[in-house]
Amino acid sequence: MSKEDYEIVIGLEVHSELSTNTKIFCSCPTDFGGEPNTHCCPICMAMPGTLPVLNEEVVKYAVKAGLATNCEIAIESKNDRKNYFYPDLPKAYQISQYDEPLCKKGYIEIDLGETKKKIGITRIHIEEDAGKLNHDPYGRGSLVDLNRAGVPLIEIVSEPDMRSAEEVDAYLKKLKSILEYIEVSDCKMQEGSLRADVNISIRKKGAKEFGTRTEMKNMNSFRSIVRAIEYEADRQIEIIDNGGKIEQETLRWDDVSGKTFQMRDKENAQDYRYFPDPDLIKFTVSKETQELIKESLPELPESRKKRYTEEYGISERDSNILVSSKYYSDLFEKANKISNNPKAVSNWIITEITRVINEKEIEQSEIPFSAEHLGELVILIDKGTISSSIGKKVLEELFENPRKPEEIIKEKGWIQISDENVIEEIVVSVLDANPQSIADFKAGKDRALGFLVGQAMKQSKGKANPQMLNSRFIELINNKY
Amino acid sequence: MEIYELSVSEIIKKLKARELTTTEVVNAYFKRIEEVEPKVDAFLTLTKEDALKRAEELQKKLDNNEKLGTLFGVPIAIKDAICTNGVRTTSGSKMLENFVSPYDATVIEYLKKEDAIIVGKTNLDEFAMGSSTEHSAFKTTKNPYNLTRTPGGSSGGSAAAVASYMVPCALGSDTGGSVRQPASLCGVVGLKPTYGLVSRYGLIAYASSFDQIGAFTRNVEDLTLVMNTIIGTDEKDSTSIEREKEDYTKFLVNDVKNIKIGVPKEFYGEGLKPEIKESVLKAAEKFKEMGATVEECSLNIADYCLATYYIVACAEASSNLARFDGIRYGYRSPNATNLKDLYKKTRREGFGEEVKRRIFLGTAVLSSGYSNKYYSKAQEARNAIKAQFAECFKKYDFILTPTSPCEAFKFGEKTDDPLEMYLADIYTVPINTAGVPAISIPCGYTESGLPIGMQLIGNYFSEGKMIQTAYSYEQNTNWNKKPEFKED
Numbered sequence: 001m002s003k004e005d006y007e008i009v010i011g012l013e014v015h016s017e018l019s020t021n022t023k024i025f026c027s028c029p030t031d032f033g034g035e036p037n038t039h040c041c042p043i044c045m046a047m048p049g050t051l052p053v054l055n056e057e058v059v060k061y062a063v064k065a066g067l068a069t070n071c072e073i074a075i076e077s078k079n080d081r082k083n084y085f086y087p088d089l090p091k092a093y094q095i096s097q098y099d100e101p102l103c104k105k106g107y108i109e110i111d112l113g114e115t116k117k118k119i120g121i122t123r124i125h126i127e128e129d130a131g132k133l134n135h136d137p138y139g140r141g142s143l144v145d146l147n148r149a150g151v152p153l154i155e156i157v158s159e160p161d162m163r164s165a166e167e168v169d170a171y172l173k174k175l176k177s178i179l180e181y182i183e184v185s186d187c188k189m190q191e192g193s194l195r196a197d198v199n200i201s202i203r204k205k206g207a208k209e210f211g212t213r214t215e216m217k218n219m220n221s222f223r224s225i226v227r228a229i230e231y232e233a234d235r236q237i238e239i240i241d242n243g244g245k246i247e248q249e250t251l252r253w254d255d256v257s258g259k260t261f262q263m264r265d266k267e268n269a270q271d272y273r274y275f276p277d278p279d280l281i282k283f284t285v286s287k288e289t290q291e292l293i294k295e296s297l298p299e300l301p302e303s304r305k306k307r308y309t310e311e312y313g314i315s316e317r318d319s320n321i322l323v324s325s326k327y328y329s330d331l332f333e334k335a336n337k338i339s340n341n342p343k344a345v346s347n348w349i350i351t352e353i354t355r356v357i358n359e360k361e362i363e364q365s366e367i368p369f370s371a372e373h374l375g376e377l378v379i380l381i382d383k384g385t386i387s388s389s390i391g392k393k394v395l396e397e398l399f400e401n402p403r404k405p406e407e408i409i410k411e412k413g414w415i416q417i418s419d420e421n422v423i424e425e426i427v428v429s430v431l432d433a434n435p436q437s438i439a440d441f442k443a444g445k446d447r448a449l450g451f452l453v454g455q456a457m458k459q460s461k462g463k464a465n466p467q468m469l470n471s472r473f474i475e476l477i478n479n480k481y
Numbered sequence: 482m483e484i485y486e487l488s489v490s491e492i493i494k495k496l497k498a499r500e501l502t503t504t505e506v507v508n509a510y511f512k513r514i515e516e517v518e519p520k521v522d523a524f525l526t527l528t529k530e531d532a533l534k535r536a537e538e539l540q541k542k543l544d545n546n547e548k549l550g551t552l553f554g555v556p557i558a559i560k561d562a563i564c565t566n567g568v569r570t571t572s573g574s575k576m577l578e579n580f581v582s583p584y585d586a587t588v589i590e591y592l593k594k595e596d597a598i599i600v601g602k603t604n605l606d607e608f609a610m611g612s613s614t615e616h617s618a619f620k621t622t623k624n625p626y627n628l629t630r631t632p633g634g635s636s637g638g639s640a641a642a643v644a645s646y647m648v649p650c651a652l653g654s655d656t657g658g659s660v661r662q663p664a665s666l667c668g669v670v671g672l673k674p675t676y677g678l679v680s681r682y683g684l685i686a687y688a689s690s691f692d693q694i695g696a697f698t699r700n701v702e703d704l705t706l707v708m709n710t711i712i713g714t715d716e717k718d719s720t721s722i723e724r725e726k727e728d729y730t731k732f733l734v735n736d737v738k739n740i741k742i743g744v745p746k747e748f749y750g751e752g753l754k755p756e757i758k759e760s761v762l763k764a765a766e767k768f769k770e771m772g773a774t775v776e777e778c779s780l781n782i783a784d785y786c787l788a789t790y791y792i793v794a795c796a797e798a799s800s801n802l803a804r805f806d807g808i809r810y811g812y813r814s815p816n817a818t819n820l821k822d823l824y825k826k827t828r829r830e831g832f833g834e835e836v837k838r839r840i841f842l843g844t845a846v847l848s849s850g851y852s853n854k855y856y857s858k859a860q861e862a863r864n865a866i867k868a869q870f871a872e873c874f875k876k877y878d879f880i881l882t883p884t885s886p887c888e889a890f891k892f893g894e895k896t897d898d899p900l901e902m903y904l905a906d907i908y909t910v911p912i913n914t915a916g917v918p919a920i921s922i923p924c925g926y927t928e929s930g931l932p933i934g935m936q937l938i939g940n941y942f943s944e945g946k947m948i949q950t951a952y953s954y955e956q957n958t959n960w961n962k963k964p965e966f967k968e969d
Binding site (some may be wrong): 046047085090092272 | 570686806
């Protein structure tokens with residue numbers, strides 16, 4: 001049978017670090033980085049006799065995430081212990097939630113080109129992150145850094161509702177943007193504050209039963225997730241096609257070889273011996289508190305998108321790109337407020353800024369300049385102070401050494417030439433040098449005008465006002481030649 | 482009278498009256514310790530230098546007429562399961578043989594704030610698991626009344642230290658009887674408060690939902706002073722209960738006229754030594770004489786209580802003790818070749834037999850496929866036990882039982898048969914299972930001169946009235962024979 005005869009079934013478990021100031025069970029800071037073992041105390045180092053106390057902010061953040069993904073919020077909830085040994089887990093159990101998650105039965109809607117699809121959220125629960133192992137590159141051993149131990153996490157478990165790598169990509173992007181919008185997580189994948197376990201199985205199209213699934217652990221880039229899904233689906237199809245059986249197992253994706261490898265099989269599945277943590281008491285989130293949290297939620301991407309298309313006339317496609325990330329959307333809103341030119345701001349973000357961050361391989365959150373800078377840049381172009389090609393140079397400069405665009409153009413001498421005499425001089429000299437183009441233009445070849453303007457721009461090092469050049473060329477050719 | 486014979490309240494009085502200095506007090510106790518400790522072996526660590534330094538500071542406080550704490554200048558011993566900043570805290574285990582705690586338990590903070598003087602850390606069964614202190618990795622503590630017998634456990638060191646006048650008071654912890662049973666076997670007063678009354682922060686956990694720090698003294702009045710110091714809501718312990726602090730000294734009233742006492746027949750049946758039964762029933766008669774209402778009642782939980790306790794407590798213990806893995810602190814096996822091996826060998830070499838037994842049991846009852854049959858079922862049984870107690874407390878203020886079915890037993894007598902050892906806690910375990918408070922007070926001696934204790938069990942937060950009831954009995958009896966350190 002061919003690949004087209006199969007359907008891929010995918011469910012995701014996404015772990016997201018919450019951006020509360022302090023850890024989930026003690027008052028250590030949650031900041032990323034820092035010298036190893038400096039964001040620790042007897043509690044998060046699991047010293048004998050210490051006890052956890054639940055950080056109420058964590059509950060609030062998780063409830064926000066639940067409400068933003070249309071979940072039911074439990075009024076009473078508890079913490080459970082998940083027992084296993086690993087050097088990065090100081091208590092040798094992780095405090096998590098087992099059978100009574102804080103949020104359940106939600107969904108989010110993803111955009112697939114023209115169509116939309118609802119992806120079910122099974123549950124969202126709170127838990128603590130583990131520390132980190134730093135392996136000595138020379139094999140002399142491993143060092144434990146507990147700075148991350150006890151940083152709050154939410155685990156968002158989806159229904160097995162996704163059918164392709166594209167759907168997974170759309171789901172993750174949507175989820176990431178929601179978490180950013182409600183400001184519960186900074187979702188920095190390279191810092192591990194958003195990571196996903198991917199459950200994948202295949203079945204013949206039309207089949208009702210799910211196939212046996214495999215799980216790929218701890219994926220932390222969109223690109224690897226898409227690649228891994230494609231690889232793993234193909235691997236499973238090949239096994240089935242050759243009359244084999246899929247084993248339930250946990251896999252590790254290797255980005256370098258582009259393959260999955262077995263971490264452990266079903267027989268070696270861990271028995272976590274969950275039980276309610278006797279050191280913690282049940283906690284409640286009353287209906288009233290839920291309402292208050294609901295009211296405090298900021299505007300979500302769906303609603304922003306609607307505004308962009310309806311009020312600003314920005315295309316559906318561009319609006320989607322803008323709202324897909326809170327950084328973009330916020331940048332857009334602020335820059336637009338200053339420049340009052342939504343379409344121009346949107347274009348700058350979607351084409352130029354995106355191009356530069358792709359080239360530099362940086363995250364949107366790492367854009368070094370402010371929305372004010374972008375807004376001022378758009379104003380300078382609108383006013384004719386600079387041309388849009390100079391604008392691009394200003395943008396590059398903003399990435400290198402962010403400061404007011406006006407300062408940049410002054411410093412660099414990039415102010416647009418709009419002096420009629422100077423324009424005249426340039427136009428005349430270009431015309432003198434290109435008689436053939438004049439003839440071509442007269443013969444009706446519009447392209448010749450473009451060439452002439454291009455030459456003039458070159459001569460003026462991009463500073464001449466292109467509109468003025470344009471009209472002056474036409475006037476002169478028609479009147480004088 | 483020797484200084485070391487003074488009670489807690491007498492020490493405070495004499496210090497304030499300038500009849501004694503804090504240094505004199507501390508020196509007197511250390512002199513006594515030097516005499517008696519070689520026979521009793523109650524301590525794992527002595528902190529003489531710190532204690533003398535503290536004594537000097539406190540004397541200055543007194544000389545400067547500063548405000549003085551509730552335990553001003555009182556020497557106290559601490560069970561070595563309670564963390565003390567900068568002082569070795571072993572929990573009786575090889576696993577923590579050289580562990581120096583980087584912080585103070587909340588009760589230690591309170592003691593320091595109220596001007597008590599810590600003289601040392603006392604021996605215990607490893608990780609508080611046991612009823613004889615024989616399971617300590619370091620030494621065997623002897624019963625001051627008969628050095629061939631155990632002091633009970635797990636807080637045997639604290640009980641023996643108080644009984645032998647090496648300190649006037651001590652802290653212990655009680656998960657299934659570990660304060661009351663050794664108090665009973667050593668002829669001192671021991672209280673296990675309501676679960677949540679005293680902060681557990683800094684108590685090295687055995688079974689979190691049972692553990693509670695308690696106190697040993699030689700009389701009830703002294704107990705009120707220690708209790709006044711250690712109780713209180715603690716934001717570091719989620720299970721500590723928010724409640725206004727009571728002043729227990731207000732309950733030092735010799736009056737039981739309105740007290741109703743139930744005597745549950747199930748606690749006086751098979752397995753109870755006749756001598757002990759007789760003593761406790763005599764105490765019941767005494768209460769009647771003193772004007773209390775005393776009735777026989779029924780509390781039918783003995784059949785499943787021990788099983789319930791050992792399932793839930795060991796389940797919690799298996800998880801609580803998982804952190805002793807050789808990675809961050811404590812013992813690490815020098816013989817390991819890889820990570821898995823490190824875990825295995827560290828834990829095999831670092832834990833004693835009894836601890837391993839309970840970890841195995843706890844791991845088994847939480848395992849997938851067994852958890853529902855054992856752990857969940859035991860939790861149901863636990864609720865049933867609580868309900869039975871609640872039923873009893875509708876009719877009675879207190880329930881009177883023996884503390885232990887037997888007097889201090891000989892070394893090795895019960896170590897070969899764990900079940901036999903577990904039965905030593907048959908009367909004390911139900912109390913922790915329900916979370917209610919109970920006190921053990923002396924009520925007689927066996928023919929061979931060993932102390933007998935009785936247990937008063939009360940409803941949640943009934944410590945005040947419980948103290949009054951115990952105090953009244955104490956005022957009307959005279960069970961304060963000094964230990965003779967007999968050697969046969």
